[in-house]
Amino acid sequence: MNDKEFLNLISKNAEMGKVGIDAVIDYTKDERMREALRTQGKEYDKIYAEAQEMLKSRNMKPEHLNPMAKISSEFTSAMKTMTDHSAAKIAEMMIQGSTMGVTKLMKNRGDYDGSDEDIMSLSDKLLSTEENNIKTMKGFF
DSSP: OOHHHHHHHHHHHHHHHHHHHHHHGGGOOOHHHHHHHHHHHHHHHHHHHHHHHHHHHTTOOOOOOOHHHHHHHHHHHHHHHSSOOOHHHHHHHHHHHHHHHHHHHHHHHHHOOOOOHHHHHHHHHHHHHHHHHHHHHHTTO
């Protein structure tokens, strides 16, 4: 995996995190959960913006999530929260999403053939964000 592919993967991972948050935030009445989700969303926004800037500064074309992935996430979230929109259910969903993000990032870090320290640093930031999000969400059980 080259620099462009890895940066786009980081960008899409952060974008998906934000899509997931946007899909569930309105379902929760728990203000503490809403604040946790808003904070996580801001972190994803920062990582996404940084990845986009890195791509542009390297004259690489940014890629975005497939629109069907967004729609699928929104639909799945709506179905899962239809009968249970408790903070615990939303936390469970967010943990599942962050776990998928960690898994995908770790797999692709191993396939990354570049040595750009800035890109690796951004992937470290995303990994740390995902791990912190999981830890935060565990507090809602």
